[in-house]
Amino acid sequence: MSLADALDMRSGEGADAILRRATVLDPVAGIEAVHDVVIRDGRIAELAPPGEGQAEGAEQVDAEGLHAFPAFFDPHVHLRVPGQEHKEDIETGARAAAAGGYCGVIAMANTEPPVSTPADVEALREAARESAAVPVGFLATATKDMAGEELTEMAALREAGALGFSDDGLPLRNARVLRRALQYQRLCGGNIALHEEDPELSGDGAMHEGPVSAALGIAGIPSVSESTTIARDAALARYEGARIHVQHLSAAESVEAVRAAKAAGVEITCEASPHHLCRTDEAVRSLDPRRCKMNPPLRAESDREALIEGLREGTIDCVATDHAPHAAEEKEVPFEAAAMGVTGLETAFAALHTELVLPGTIELGLLVERMSAGAEPFGLERSSLAPGSEANVALCDLGAEWVVGEEGYESRSQNSWCAGETLTGRVQMTLAGGQVAYRLRSFSLGVAA
Numbered sequence: 140m141s142l143a144d145a146l147d148m149r150s151g152e153g154a155d156a157i158l159r160r161a162t163v164l165d166p167v168a169g170i171e172a173v174h175d176v177v178i179r180d181g182r183i184a185e186l187a188p189p190g191e192g193q194a195e196g197a198e199q200v201d202a203e204g205l206h207a208f209p210a211f212f213d214p215h216v217h218l219r220v221p222g223q224e225h226k227e228d229i230e231t232g233a234r235a236a237a238a239g240g241y242c243g244v245i246a247m248a249n250t251e252p253p254v255s256t257p258a259d260v261e262a263l264r265e266a267a268r269e270s271a272a273v274p275v276g277f278l279a280t281a282t283k284d285m286a287g288e289e290l291t292e293m294a295a296l297r298e299a300g301a302l303g304f305s306d307d308g309l310p311l312r313n314a315r316v317l318r319r320a321l322q323y324q325r326l327c328g329g330n331i332a333l334h335e336e337d338p339e340l341s342g343d344g345a346m347h348e349g350p351v352s353a354a355l356g357i358a359g360i361p362s363v364s365e366s367t368t369i370a371r372d373a374a375l376a377r378y379e380g381a382r383i384h385v386q387h388l389s390a391a392e393s394v395e396a397v398r399a400a401k402a403a404g405v406e407i408t409c410e411a412s413p414h415h416l417c418r419t420d421e422a423v424r425s426l427d428p429r430r431c432k433m434n435p436p437l438r439a440e441s442d443r444e445a446l447i448e449g450l451r452e453g454t455i456d457c458v459a460t461d462h463a464p465h466a467a468e469e470k471e472v473p474f475e476a477a478a479m480g481v482t483g484l485e486t487a488f489a490a491l492h493t494e495l496v497l498p499g500t501i502e503l504g505l506l507v508e509r510m511s512a513g514a515e516p517f518g519l520e521r522s523s524l525a526p527g528s529e530a531n532v533a534l535c536d537l538g539a540e541w542v543v544g545e546e547g548y549e550s551r552s553q554n555s556w557c558a559g560e561t562l563t564g565r566v567q568m569t570l571a572g573g574q575v576a577y578r579l580r581s582f583s584l585g586v587a588a
Contacts, residue, residue: 141520141529141572141573142212142242142243142274142514142519142520142522142529142531142571142572143181143274143529143571143572143573145274145276145519145520146243146267146274146275146276146519147264147265147267147268147271147274147275147276147300148233148267148268148271148272148273148274148275148571148572148574149267149268149269149270149271149272150268151574152181152574153179153180153181153182153530153573153574154178154181154198154530154570154573154574154575155178155179155180155194155196155197155198156178156194156197156198156199156200156570156575157175157176157177157178157192157193157194157197157198157199157200158175158176158178158200158202158205158207158532158534159175159189159190159192159199159200159201159202159203160173160174160175160189160190160201160202160203160204161173161174161175161176161202161203161205161206161207161534162204162205162206162207163176163186163206163207163524164206164207164208164503164504164507165208165209165507165523165524165525166504166505166507166508167209167508167511167521167523168209168523168524168525170186170524170525171504172186173189174186174187174188174189174192174207175187175188175189175190175191175192176192176202176207176524176532177192177193177194177197178194178197178530178532178570178573179194179197180573181529181530181572181573181574182527182528182529182530182573183523183524183525183526183527183528183529183530183532184526185526186524186526200534200568202534204536204538205534205535205536205567206534206535206536206537207524207532207533207534207535208240208507208511208524208532208533208535209507209511209521209522209523209524209531209532209533210240210241210242210243210511210522210531210532210533210569210570210571211239211240211241211242211458211487211488211510211511211513211522211533212241212242212243212244212457212510212511212512212513212514212519212521212522213236213241213243213244213245213458213459213460213462213484213487213513214244214245214332214384214410214457214459214513214514214516214517215245215247215307215332215386215387215410215412215459215460215461215462215513216232216236216244216245216246216247216459216460216461216462216484217246217247217249217461217462217463217464217480218232218233218244218246218247218275219232219250219464220246220250220263220266221250221251221252221259221262221263222250222251222252223250223251225466225551226464226465226466226551226552227464227550227551227552228270228551229246229263229266229267229270229271229275230270230271230272231549231550231551232244232246232275232462232464232484232550233267233270233271233272233273233275233576234272234549234550234577235462235482235484235485235548235549235550236272236273236484237272237273237549237569237571237576237577238484238485238549238566238569238577238579239484239485239486239487239488239566240488240510240533240535240566240569241273241484241533241569241571242273242274242522242531242532242533242569242570242571242572242576243273243274243275243276243514243519243522243531243571243572244273244274244275244276244462244484245275245276245277245278245302245513245517246263246275246276246277246278247278247305247307247308248277248278248279248280248285248304248305248306248307249280249285249306249307249308249309252284253280253284253285254277254278254279254280254301255279255280255283255284255285255291256291256292256296257292257295257296257298257299258299259279260277260279260296260299260300260301261299261300263277264277264299264300272571272576272577273569273571273572273576274571274572276302276517276519277300277301277302278301278302278303278304278305278307278332279291279293279296279301279303279304280304280305280306281293281304281305281306281311281320281331282306282311282316282320285306285308285309287306287309287311287312287313287316288313288316290316290319290320290323291304293320293323293324293327293329294323294326294327297327297328297329301329302329302330302517302518302519303324303329303330303331303332303384303517304320304324304329304330304331304332305331305332305333305334305386306334307332307334307386308334309334310333310334310335310336310337310338310368311333311372312338314371314375317372317375318375318378318379321375321376321379321381321383322379322381324381324382325379325380325381328518329517329518330382330383330384330408330516330517330518331381331382331383331384332383332384332385332386333369333372333383333384333385333386334386334387335365335366335368335369335372335385335386335393336360336364336365336368336434336435337363337364337365337367337368340360340361340363340364340367341360341361341364342358342360343358344358344359344360344361344436345357345358345359345360345432345436345474345475346358346359346360346420346423346431346432346436346437346474347359347360347362347420347423347436347437347438347439347442348360348361348362349420349438349439351420351421351423351424352420352423354424355423355424355426357423357474357475358475360434360435360436362389362390362391362392362393362438362442363390363392365388365389365390365392365393365435366390366392366393366395366396369385369393369396369397369400370396370399370400372385373396373397373399373400373403373405373407376400376405376406376407377400377403377404377405380406381406382406382407382408383405383406383407383408384407384408384409384410384516384517385397385407385408385409385410386409386410386459386461387410387411387412387415387435387459387461388409388410388411388415388446388449388455389411389412389415389435389436389437389438389442389446390435390438390442390445391441391442391444391445391446394445394446394448394449394454394455395445397409397449397454397455398449398454401454408456408457408515408516409454409455409456410455410456410457410458410459410513411446411449411450411455411458411459412458412459412460412461412483413458413460413483413486413487413490413491413556414433414437414481414483414556414557415435415437415438415442415443415446416443416446416447416450416458416491416494416495417443417490417491417494417495417557418431418437418443418556419437419438419439419440419442419443420436420437420438420439421440422437423436423437423474426474427474428470428472428474428477428478429470429471429477429481429553429554429555429558430481430554430555430556430557430558431556432470432474432477432478432479432480432481433461433463433479433480433481433556434479434480447495447500447501450501450505450509451501451505455509456509456512456513456515456516457509457510457512457513457515457516458487458491458506458509458510458512458513459513460482460483460484460487461480461481461483462482462483462484462550463479463480463481463482463554464480464482464550464551464552464554465478465480465552465554466552467553470554480554481554481555481556482548482550482552482553482554482555482556483555483556484550485543485548485549485550485555486543486555486556486557486562487510488506488510488533488535488564488566489541489543489562489563489564489565489566490557490560490562491506491510492506492537492562492563492564493562493563493564496564497563503537529572529573530570530573531570531571531572531573532568532569532570533566533568533569534566534567534568534569534570535564535565535566535567536564536565536567537563537564538563538564539563539564539565539567540561540562540563541561541562541565542559542560542561542562543555543557543558543559543560543561543562544558544559546580565579566579567579567582568582
C-alpha cells in the first residue's frame, strides 16, 4: 500500500512531470545514474536516458546537476494539534516536512488533550485530509490521558486508523502496564513507540550529566536513565513476542542495549535525531535553550560517535527529527526553566549532509537510506524511485549553501537547533503522495531540451 493510500493528505491530481537529467540515487533499489525521471499520474513511469524522457503535457523540470532521492519519512514529529496550534498545526507542520524533502510523517499523541480515543484519531485524520501537503499518520496514546495507569482501547484506536501507540514525552514507568500493552499490541497490530527514561534517575535534570553540567552548575540527566529503561523494555518485548520502537536514542549505552536486544532476537527498531548525531553537550555552554535544550539531552562526544557508528552498522534503523515546535516565550527564559524540544524537519537532510557526509563520516547513500527508512517500523512502504512506484521524490542541490532561518521558516515556530548556521545542500522540490508538495521559492524550473 502506498503512503498516500495508507496515510492522510489533502486530495489533488497526480503529477505529470519530467525531471530532466537528474542524478538519481536510490540505494535500496540499486539505482545510481543520470536519468530523466518520467512521472505520469503521480507515479514513476520510467527512468529514461538523459534527454529522452517523453510524457505529453508534462511539466519539464531542469534537474541537471541536482540529485533525486526517494523522499524521506519521519516517524516522530509533534504537530501540536489539538490544543497548541499557536506552535504548529497540521498544515504548517506538513509544509515544513515538504520543505525538508519528506513524503510523510507520523505525529505524536502528547497533545492537549492527548489523542486517546477513536474520535480523536478520526478528527485528526479528517484535518489532514483537508490541509496536509504530505501524507500524515497518527499515533494514539498507550495509556489513557498519558497517565501511565490504564490502557487505551487499542483495538478500537487501530480500527480508527492509529498507526500505533506512544506516550511520547513520558516514559511508561510501570512495567506491568507496558507488559499488558505489549500483549494487546500483539493482538491488534501496530507498533509501540517508547520514550525511554527512568524519571527516578533523570530527576529534575536539564542537560546531560557530565563535566559540562558540573561546570555550569546545571542538574544533569545521566545516560543510564535511558539505557536501563531500554534494556527493561526490550526484555519485556522479547518475553511477550511483541514489537517495540525506541525513540530518539542519545547515548552509547543505549546503542549497546539495542544492539544486544537485536542479537537476542527482539523485534526492536530505533531512531536517532539529527541534533544528537551532530552536536554534543558542549553546545549547552551557550545557555541557549532555543537551540540546545531537548529531552533526551545533547550528550558527550563519545555518545555522538556511538550513535554515528550505530547508524552506519544498522543498529539504528532510521533518522527521526523529533520536530518539537515551541512558542518564543517558552524558550526565551533561563535555561533550566525553558521548554524542552527543537524543530528539525526543514533542516534534517542539509544538516546531516553538511556535518556527516561532506567530511566523509558516512556515505551519502547511507544517509538517504536511513532518512527514508522511518516508514518501515510502522508497517508502511518506504519510498522508491523504481518505475511503478508512487512519486515520492526529494530533488536536492547538494552544493547549495544557505543560512538556516534567514528566509524564515515554513514551521510556525523558530526553535531550530541549527538556527543561523550555514548548511550545504538544500531541497529544491518535493513530490509527496504523487503530488508536488513543495518548491523552493528561488528554484527556477526552466524547460529542459
